[in-house]
Amino acid sequence: MNHLDNLITHRPNFVTHLECGMTGEHYPKEQVHGLSKVGKPLLVRYDLKKIAEAVTKEEISLRPPDFWRYREFLPVRHTINIVSLGEVMTPIITLSKVQAGKGTLYVKDEARLPTGSFKARGLCMAISMAKELGITKVAMPTNGNAGAACAAYASRAGIESFIFCPDDTPTINVREIAQQGAKVWLVNGLINDCGKIVAEGKQAKGWFDMSTLKEPYRIEGKKTMGLELAEQFHWQLPDVILYPTGGGTGLIGMWKAFKELQEMGWLKGKLPRMVVVQSSGCAPIVKAWEEGKEHAELWQNAKTIAWGIRVPVAVGDFLMLRAVNESSGFATSVDDEVILEARAECANKEGFLMCPEGAATFAAYQKELKSGRIKSEESVMLFNCAAGTKYELPPVNSRLDRNQPIPYAQL
Numbered sequence: 001m002n003h004l005d006n007l008i009t010h011r012p013n014f015v016t017h018l019e020c021g022m023t024g025e026h027y028p029k030e031q032v033h034g035l036s037k038v039g040k041p042l043l044v045r046y047d048l049k050k051i052a053e054a055v056t057k058e059e060i061s062l063r064p065p066d067f068w069r070y071r072e073f074l075p076v077r078h079t080i081n082i083v084s085l086g087e088v089m090t091p092i093i094t095l096s097k098v099q100a101g102k103g104t105l106y107v108k109d110e111a112r113l114p115t116g117s118f119k120a121r122g123l124c125m126a127i128s129m130a131k132e133l134g135i136t137k138v139a140m141p142t143n144g145n146a147g148a149a150c151a152a153y154a155s156r157a158g159i160e161s162f163i164f165c166p167d168d169t170p171t172i173n174v175r176e177i178a179q180q181g182a183k184v185w186l187v188n189g190l191i192n193d194c195g196k197i198v199a200e201g202k203q204a205k206g207w208f209d210m211s212t213l214k215e216p217y218r219i220e221g222k223k224t225m226g227l228e229l230a231e232q233f234h235w236q237l238p239d240v241i242l243y244p245t246g247g248g249t250g251l252i253g254m255w256k257a258f259k260e261l262q263e264m265g266w267l268k269g270k271l272p273r274m275v276v277v278q279s280s281g282c283a284p285i286v287k288a289w290e291e292g293k294e295h296a297e298l299w300q301n302a303k304t305i306a307w308g309i310r311v312p313v314a315v316g317d318f319l320m321l322r323a324v325n326e327s328s329g330f331a332t333s334v335d336d337e338v339i340l341e342a343r344a345e346c347a348n349k350e351g352f353l354m355c356p357e358g359a360a361t362f363a364a365y366q367k368e369l370k371s372g373r374i375k376s377e378e379s380v381m382l383f384n385c386a387a388g389t390k391y392e393l394p395p396v397n398s399r400l401d402r403n404q405p406i407p408y409a410q411l
């Protein structure tokens with residue numbers, strides 16, 4: 001028997017309505033929604049008082065260690081609609097050898113999730129809600145990991161998926177998407193060009209648009225990162241969170257989680273400073289933050305080996321900038337070469353192989369500790385968002401000929 005059955009079938013749902021992230025305009029729950037009327041992301045709102053009455057931290061702590069333990073904070077109404085591949089709580093690992101300040105350096109290892117990336121959190125929730133709302137066909141642009149998670153959960157739900165990738169997306173991702181039952185195409189452009197194909201085709205093809213922040217529920221899935229962090233840190237969060245930022249779902253979702261928990265009085269101490277980390281080859285949010293803008297401009301000629309954060313334009317730009325500013329955080333970028341060096345250093349010294357996006361947060365930690373924007377005594381949380389082995393690694397050329405004497409002295 002699935003533990004979800006006895007746990008929550010009869011639990012009430014606490015969603016009150018959806019709300020435009022820009023104008024605050026309300027939208028009814030239990031209906032299919034994309035963007036708001038003004039073309040901005042919709043946020044799910046809950047009756048937090050009722051949640052606080054319905055469940056305690058202690059009760060949550062006794063539940064199975066997956067993200068459905070936060071069911072009251074999530075939008076799925078009927079347990080039967082939950083499409084699950086085993087969304088484990090991911091471990092937090094201390095990096096003591098590469099720690100450069102006095103404060104502890106942590107990494108949350110999201111590689112342990114289904115399909116090997118934290119995109120599983122968002123897509124698990126979005127596909128479960130798609131099932132609940134009777135959606136049968138979904139489409140999305142992707143740099144790889146989101147498409148893989150979308151394909152997996154959609155197939156499991158019996159939903160058709162149509163995925164569009166830039167033609168330089170790592171082969172492993174593209175093949176993973178196809179093998180998991182999606183129809184996948186390579187497009188000679190970037191993720192925003194792929195997004196245009198979805199937007200222009202969805203009417204004719206009857207697709208529901210699963211693009212980042214263009215539907216309301218991926219954020220709620222990513223929000224579980226924030227809920228999990230809070231619980232794992234005994235409801236007192238680390239000082240600084242460095243987040244590898246593409247479309248920004250995770251950053252916005254975590255900040256939403258912290259605000260909800262704070263409003264319920266569940267958190268001790270202050271909220272973390274949220275830091276946007278991008279590659280200097282594609283850093284629209286960093287540029288907008290530095291210029292004090294509310295929206296980011298399209299980044300021209302985006303180029304980085306950290307595929308997950310190669311996002312030249314994001315519909316949730318203002319929500320990311322808001323989270324950074326409200327939390328007194330900042331936005332920073334690192335060069336690709338530095339990302340690869342940081343990745344090698346962490347793997348070498350700690351035995352922890354990050355994805356390039358995760359390594360970007362480690363590189364940013366080193367950079368900003370030097371700059372003083374992170375203080376030595378502050379505790380810092382990095383995010384490793386995908387399995388390091390999904391990405392290219394430096395070649396190995398050492399060979400031995402078993403028919404010759406093995407030169408042990410030289411090994």
Ligand SMILES: *Cc1c(COP(=O)(O)O)cnc(C)c1O
Nearest residue numbers: 145246247248249250308357385
């Ligand atoms: C998608 C992705 C990101 C960026 O996440 P967002 O929440 O969309 O900003 C970072 N790293 C990896 C590995 C990703 O797949």
